[in-house]
Each structure stands twice: as structure tokens, then as C-alpha cells.
Amino acid sequence: MRHLKILEYALSSLFRRKYRNLSIVAVYALTIGILASILFLTHSLKTEATYLLHDAPELIVQKISAGRHDLIPSEYTEKISTIPGVGSAEPRYWGYYYDSLTHSNYTLIGIDDTIPGLSLLEGKMPSVSGECAVGAGVGHARIAGTGDTITLFNSKDTPVVFHIAGVFRSESNILTNDLIVMGEKDFLHFFELPAGRSTDITVSVNNPNEIATIAGKIKKLYPDTRPITKSEIIRTYDAVFNWRSGMMLTIFSSALIAFCILAWDKATGISAEEKHEIGILKAIGWDTADILELKFWEGIVISLTSLLVGLIAAFIHVFFLNAPILTPVIKGWSVLFPDFRLTPYIDIYQIFVLAFLTVTPYVASTIIPSWKTAITDPENVMRN
Amino acid sequence: MSICSNSLSVTALMVKHKIFLSFSLLEIIVLSILFLYGHATVTARSKNEMPSKKELVRYLKLTDLSLWTEARYTRHPSQADIFTPFQDFPSSPEHFPAGSIIAPENIISSTKKQAGRFQGQAL
Numbered sequence: 219m220r221h222l223k224i225l226e227y228a229l230s231s232l233f234r235r236k237y238r239n240l241s242i243v244a245v246y247a248l249t250i251g252i253l254a255s256i257l258f259l260t261h262s263l264k265t266e267a268t269y270l271l272h273d274a275p276e277l278i279v280q281k282i283s284a285g286r287h288d289l290i291p292s293e294y295t296e297k298i299s300t301i302p303g304v305g306s307a308e309p310r311y312w313g314y315y316y317d318s319l320t321h322s323n324y325t326l327i328g329i330d331d332t333i334p335g336l337s338l339l340e341g342k343m344p345s346v347s348g349e350c351a352v353g354a355g356v357g358h359a360r361i362a363g364t365g366d367t368i369t370l371f372n373s374k375d376t377p378v379v380f381h382i383a384g385v386f387r388s389e390s391n392i393l394t395n396d397l398i399v400m401g402e403k404d405f406l407h408f409f410e411l412p413a414g415r416s417t418d419i420t421v422s423v424n425n426p427n428e429i430a431t432i433a434g435k436i437k438k439l440y441p442d443t444r445p446i447t448k449s450e451i452i453r454t455y456d457a458v459f460n461w462r463s464g465m466m467l468t469i470f471s472s473a474l475i476a477f478c479i480l481a482w483d484k485a486t487g488i489s490a491e492e493k494h495e496i497g498i499l500k501a502i503g504w505d506t507a508d509i510l511e512l513k514f515w516e517g518i519v520i521s522l523t524s525l526l527v528g529l530i531a532a533f534i535h536v537f538f539l540n541a542p543i544l545t546p547v548i549k550g551w552s553v554l555f556p557d558f559r560l561t562p563y564i565d566i567y568q569i570f571v572l573a574f575l576t577v578t579p580y581v582a583s584t585i586i587p588s589w590k591t592a593i594t595d596p597e598n599v600m601r602n
Numbered sequence: 603m604s605i606c607s608n609s610l611s612v613t614a615l616m617v618k619h620k621i622f623l624s625f626s627l628l629e630i631i632v633l634s635i636l637f638l639y640g641h642a643t644v645t646a647r648s649k650n651e652m653p654s655k656k657e658l659v660r661y662l663k664l665t666d667l668s669l670w671t672e673a674r675y676t677r678h679p680s681q682a683d684i685f686t687p688f689q690d691f692p693s694s695p696e697h698f699p700a701g702s703i704i705a706p707e708n709i710i711s712s713t714k715k716q717a718g719r720f721q722g723q724a725l
Contacts, residue, residue, distance in 0.1 A: 222619055229618035267667055269652060273659040278681065286683055310663055314674055323671045325678075333661045337654040353668070386658075389651055393658055395668040396677070418681075420663050446680065451665050454680040519622060526629035533636045537643075551672040561647050562640030 224508065228515035231495070243524050245480060250528025250576055251535065252473040252543075257568050258536040258560075259544055260459040265563040266392065267455035271448070275420035276429050278310070278446040279436055287444075289415040294440060298421060301435055303428045309416030311405045315370060315398070320359040322553035326398050328405025338394075340364060341384025344401050351384040355395035355554040368398070372408050380404075391556035421445075469547065477576060484583040493591050500596035509592040510585055517584035521577040529569065537562040 232239045279298065281290035292309060299307035311328030333343050341364040344350050352360075352368065362368055364385050369377045386394035400408070421436075423429050433445035496509055504512075535541060540558040549555045658664065666678045675682035 222616065225622070226616045226619045229622055233618065263667075263669075270655055270659050270667075271665065273656040274665050275663050278665060280681070287681070314677070323674075323677065325668070325671075327662060329662065336658060336661065338658055355668075390655055390658055392667050392669070393655060393664055396671045397662075397668065399662065446665075451680040455667070458679060522626060523629075526626065526633060530629065530633055530636065533633070533640070537636075537640065548669075550670055550676070552670050552676075554668075554671045556668060562643050564637055564640050 221511070224511050225515045225519075228512050228519060231512070232516055232519060239520060242480070243520055243527070246477070246520065246524035246576075246580070247527040247531065249473050249477045249480070250525055250572070251531040253470060253477075253572060253576075254529050254532030254569075255535050255541060255544060256470050256473075257572065258532055258562075258564070259541050261565050261568060262536070262560045262563050264455060264459040266561055267459075268452055270393065271452050271455065274448050274451055275310075276423045276426065276448050277421035277433060277436070278451075279307075279419040279421060279440075280444045280446065281418075281440075282442055282444050287418075289411065290418055290443070292414040292416065294443070295416070295419050297439065298419060298436055301432060301439070303424055303432055305422035305424045307419050307421045310418050310420050311402055311411075312417050313405075313409055317359070317370070320553065322359055322396070324356055324396050324398050324554075326400065326405060326408070328402040329399055330402050338387045338390040339384045340387055341382070344383050344399060344404075347401060347404055348379070348381055349383040350380040350398050350400040350404075351386065352382055352399075353386045353394040353397040354388045354391055355556060356398055357382070357385045359554060370398075370408070373410055378408055388557065389559065391559065395556040396554045469544070478579075481579045481583045484580065484587075488587045488591065492588070494600060496588060496591045497596045497598075497600035500592065501600065506589070506592045510589055513585045513588040514581060517581035518577075520584075521580040525573055525577055533562070536560060 279290065279294070281288045281294070290309075295307045295309050298304060313326050315324045315326050316322075317324060329343070331345060335342055339351060341351065350368065352362070356368075357363055360368055362382055364382055366382050368380050368382055370380065372378050380398075380400060386397065405411075406413075421432065423432050429447050429449070433447055436443060436445045499509055499512075500506075535543065537560055540560060545555075545558065665680050668677070670676035
């Protein structure tokens with residue numbers, strides 16, 4: 219009951235300065251909302267990338283020429299497939315196409331005929347020459363759908379017409395938004411690639427524990443190659459969305475600095491009115507412990523309310539509204555950018571860390587200056 | 603008797619803490635419902651959508667997310683040349699906003715990894 223009475227007094231005290239405290243709650247909740255939005259967004263994208271890319275090829279082998287990615291000869295594929303432990307080695311055909319009509323970049327992929335119908339494809343995969351399947355972003359940019367045609371200009375600036383056999387559903391946008399998938403022969407013909415060369419090689423390894431060893435053997439066999447393992451691919455997305463990445467460093471640190479200013483302002487002193495109040499409370503018989511408890515409750519009321527409001531706002535912002543505030547920051551200059559349909563992966567550990575890093579300093583910065591006043595003689599406090 | 607009635611009237615006047623506790627409880631319930639909704643969505647998508655997306659990755663041999671299409675090294679960060687931020691000439695400034703989002707590789711772990719690979723070859 220005693221604690222409830224002190225809480226009641228703390229609420230009355232906060233209510234007396236309601237406009238000031240409401241503005242603190244608003245700024246505090248906004249800061250937590252931004253911090254939590256970044257954590258939710260990056261964790262969701264990172265987890266999605268880790269799950270999806272778990273099915274990526276175990277090894278990709280690129281040929282490096284003058285320090286740059288070059289086309290790889292088919293002899294490499296044959297020789298690599300004979301290395302013990304290698305399941306198969308297959309050439310992969312892909313490239314980029316700049317569409318001057320929409321000022322956007324597409325990724326073109328050449329596939330063989332063995333790919334079955336995919337469940338996230340509306341229509342069918344290209345099965346004959348002159349057909350293609352496009353991502354929803356490409357379809358939207360070119361205002362074209364299944365059954366329509368799309369015209370691309372090859373390296374000789376000659377228009378090549380493709381019939382759209384299928385469009386990838388928007389659920390797969392995070393993977394297929396800018397894709398144009400066509401037959402292998404169409405791809406080679408479109409880019410006029412020399413015979414017996416591919417963009418890179420995908421290698422499947424029988425024993426996942428041997429991936430690094432096989433990569434080492436490939437590098438020894440062909441020193442001009444760069445083997446990229448699946449774990450390196452996954453680690454790339456870990457690096458993109460970890461705390462060292464630019465997004466975290468710029469937005470996260472600005473929000474954190476704003477919060478530090480708020481806490482510092484509290485910690486550097488309390489107003490004359492608050493000192494006067496503490497003096498009166500001491501004079502009428504309150505203990506130092508009671509005053510500290512009062513200030514503790516004041517800190518908890520403000521920080522808990524702000525934390526909960528900030529977390530709810532961040533969840534709605536990221537997972538219901540698809541992060542409209544953060545999207546322009548990460549979009550950059552990408553003309554084709556997928557509509558986020560973020561999966562709400564939540565890391566409870568991150569929530570606790572955020573709560574600890576925001577509530578504790580605020581409560582501490584409320585209690586410490588009050589403690590200094592509370593241990594001073596009440597008469598001095600009131601006279602000053 | 604009067605002390606008792608005073609105490610009762612004080613208790614009756616104490617409504618602010620009840621409002622605060624009820625409001626905090628409501629916020630906790632809303633947040634819990636959102637987290638439960640999130641968990642249910644993750645479970646449903648893992649069952650329905652994720653296998654189809656993984657099928658796409660497997661058949662099309664995809665290595666990257668289609669997020670940043672502004673430059674080749676931002677479209678395929680995992681496949682890009684190691685020195686991509688300086689692709690035009692050494693120490694050239696970064697052109698693309700998305701490029702600044704991607705942190706550089708941890709040079710120490712990368713060196714250790716390379717050393718491990720060479721050690722593996724020597725064995």
C-alpha cells in the first residue's frame with residue numbers, strides 16, 4: 219500500500235507538469251520507436267536472407283581476370299566436376315540489362331529446360347525460344363503481364379521481342395522483383411556470349427563439411443578463380459544488416475545520441491521547483507529512501523510508457539505499414555525496389571537489450587540528481 | 603472512527619495509479635498480441651510460403667536478395683568483386699547510396715579464413 223501511495227504521489231507530481239512530461243514521453247517514445255524499427259527491419263531481412271539463401275548453391279566459382287569477374291571457360295566446369303567430393307558442377311548464365319525506357323536495371327538469367335513449374339509463378343517457365351518469365355517489378359515497370367510481349371535491345375541495339383510466359387508472384391518480390399528469366403540459348407544469343415563460356419559455375423558438394431576443402435582445391439587447381447562458399451554468401455547479409463552497417467550506424471546512432479541528450483539533460487540537474495518540492499517533503503517527514511522511491515516511480519512511469527508506446531509503434535510501422543519511414547533510406551537510387559512484405563521475426567533478446575539500454579539510464583538520471591538534493595539539509599534546499 | 607473514514611476517503615481518491623497500471627497493462631497486452639500475431643505469421647509463412655521461395659532459390663540458383671538494383675555490386679553483394687566500392691579506380695569515392703549501407707568485410711577474420719584455406723591445401 220505504501221508503494222502504491224508513493225506511486226500515486228509520483229503520478230500527481232508528473233501531472234502537475236503535464237505538458238513538459240508529455241513532451242518528454244513523445245520524444246522518448248519516438249526515439250525508442252526509431253531504434254526498435256531499425257532492429258525489427260534489419261533482423262527480419264537478415265533472418266529471411268539466412269533462411270532463403272540456405273538453399274543457394276554450396277559453391278560458386280568465378281573466374282577473375284585483371285582483378286575483375288570474367289566469363290569462365292567450360293573446361294573449368296568439366297575439370298571441377300572430377301574433383302573427389304564434388305556432386306556436380308554446372309555453368310550458370312546471368313547478366314545485367316539497363317532499360318533506358320524505365321531507367322532501371324534488370325537481372326537476366328538463362329536457364330535450361332529442366333526447371334519444373336514453380337508455385338510462385340503465375341503462368342509457366344519459358345520452355346521455347348523467345349519466351350521469358352519476369353518479376354513483378356519488371357512487369358509493373360513495363361506495364362506488361364502474362365501473354366504480353368517485352369522488347370529488349372541487344373548489344374547491337376537490335377530489338378528482341380520476348381513473350382511473357384509467366385510473372386513471379388509478389389510474395390517472391392524479395393528474390394525475383396527485377397528478374398527476367400529466359401532460355402539458356404536465348405540468353406547466349408541476346409548477349410552474344412562466346413561459345414563454351416558461362417558467367418560462373420555452381421558446384422554442389424556431397425559432404426557439407428568438405429565445402430571449404432573443395433574450395434581450396436579449386437583455388438589450387440585454378441589460381442585465377444574465386445570460389446564463394448554458401449556460408450560466405452550468408453555472412454554477406456549478416457554484414458549488410460549488422461550493427462556495423464551504414465544503416466545502423468547512421469540512423470541508429472542519431473537516435474541513440476538524441477536519447478543521450480535527453481538523459482543527460484535530466485542527469486545534469488533538477489529544476490529549482492523540484493528541489494523545493496524535495497525540501498518540503500523532507501521537512502514534513504519523508505525519508506531519503508521515500509524520496510528516492512518517488513523519483514524511481516517518476517522515472518519508471520515515463521520510461522515504461524515510452525518504451526511500450528515506442529515498441530507498439532515500431533511493430534506497426536515495420537510489419538503492418540512495411541516501414542515507410544525507413545524504406546527511402548535503404549532504397550538509395552534503386553528504380554526497381556521491391557514492396558516489402560516483411561516477416562515479423564522478433565528477437566526477444568534485442569527487445570530486452572533495447573529496454574535495458576533505454577530505461578536504466580533514464581531512471582538512473584532521474585534518481586541521481588534527486589538523491590544529491592535529498593541528502594542536503596531541507597532548510598538549505600528550501601532557502602536556495 | 604474519523605481516522606478510519608479519512609483513510610477510506612484517501613484510498614477512494616487514489617485513482618491515478620489505477621489508471622496508470624491499467625494503461626500499462628493494456629499496452630503490455632497489445633504488445634503481447636502483436637508478438638503472438640508475429641509468431642503465428644512466421645509459423646504460417648514458414649509452412650506455406652518459405653518452401654516455395656526456397657524452391658525458387660534452388661532452381662534459379664539465386665545467391666542474393668533483389669533489394670538494391672542501382673549497381674551490380676549492390677544487386678549481388680555476395681558475388682561482387684572484393685574491391686567494389688573502388689571499382690572505377692583505387693580510392694575512388696562511393697557513388698551509390700546503397701553502397702554505403704554495406705559494411706566492409708572484417709579484414710582480420712577474412713585473413714584468418716584465407717590462412718586456414720592455405721593450411722588445408724598444404725595438408
